[in-house]
Amino acid sequence: EDQVTQSPEALRLQEGESSSLNCSYTVSGLRGLFWYRQDPGKGPEFLFTLYSAGEEKEKERLKATLTKKESFLHITAPKPEDSATYLCAVQASRGQNFVFGPGTRLSVLP
Amino acid sequence: AAGVIQSPRHLIKEKRETATLKCYPIPRHDTVYWYQQGPGQDPQFLISFYEKMQSDKGSIPDRFSAQQFSDYHSELNMSSLELGDSALYFCASSPGRNTEAFFGQGTRLTVV
Numbered sequence A: 001e002d003q004v005t006q007s008p009e010a011l012r013l014q015e016g017e018s019s020s021l022n023c024s025y026t027v028s029g030l031r032g033l034f035w036y037r038q039d040p041g042k043g044p045e046f047l048f049t050l051y052s053a054g055e056e057k058e059k060e061r062l063k064a065t066l067t068k069k070e071s072f073l074h075i076t077a078p079k080p081e082d083s084a085t086y087l088c089a090v091q092a093s094r095g096q097n098f099v100f101g102p103g104t105r106l107s108v109l110p
Numbered sequence B: 001a002a003g004v005i006q007s008p009r010h011l012i013k014e015k016r017e018t019a020t021l022k023c024y025p026i027p028r029h030d031t032v033y034w035y036q037q038g039p040g041q042d043p044q045f046l047i048s049f050y051e052k053m054q055s056d057k058g059s060i061p062d063r064f065s066a067q068q069f070s071d072y073h074s075e076l077n078m079s080s081l082e083l084g085d086s087a088l089y090f091c092a093s094s095p096g097r098n099t100e101a102f103f104g105q106g107t108r109l110t111v112v
Helices: none
Strands: A003-007 A010-014 A019-026 A030-038 A045-050 A056-059 A062-066 A070-075 A084-092 A098-100 A104-109 B005-007 B010-013 B019-024 B031-037 B044-050 B053-057 B064-068 B074-078 B087-094 B107-111
Touching: A003 A084, A003 A098, A010 A019, A019 A030, A019 A084, A030 A062, A030 A070, A045 A056, A045 A062, A045 A070, A070 A084, A098 B044, B005 B087, B010 B019, B019 B087, B019 B107, B031 B074, B044 B064, B044 B074, B074 B087
Parallel strands: A010 A104, B010 B107
Antiparallel strands: A003 A019, A019 A070, A030 A045, A030 A084, A056 A062, A062 A070, A084 A098, A084 A104, B005 B019, B019 B074, B031 B044, B031 B087, B044 B053, B064 B074, B087 B107
């Protein structure tokens, strides 16, 4: 069964304090790994897609990386507006649906 | 840019009633997904459609059904509603089966 775990469950950072979020996955045949950001009561907002180990994607203060067993979302010099829940999801080669992890709740304090 | 549109945004129903949620995907997206998200939980996959045909099925109760129409919009029909059905229901669309999905703002269903 495909599984996704994320750590930490919650993270509090001071503005400007860089850190990383972890997403570990078990899937039979990875088609893609996806990062989303979700604000309370709103739909997940797409951030990145990673398809193969060694791949990296960047967008503003965020950088996502992928290995064969996990992905990291690096946040450099975060700002309070980066506060949100960050969700990781995988899509297996045999199926179509996205399997989500429980998310990391990030709070960036001014 | 056009986004996924869901209606209604909020819905309050009584137990045992029925509800219909609608989803309008991004133009030229041929794949639609439905997800349920309870309070403090991650999104749980319900069902998906590709080119108007059901393509994958998750933990969707037998009381729920869904379809995708010729104009690619989709509807999730929920009958005999239970208190536990209260949740956020998200629709997402993608321009293919092997690519990222874009989510709508969701429908908040409250069953009382």
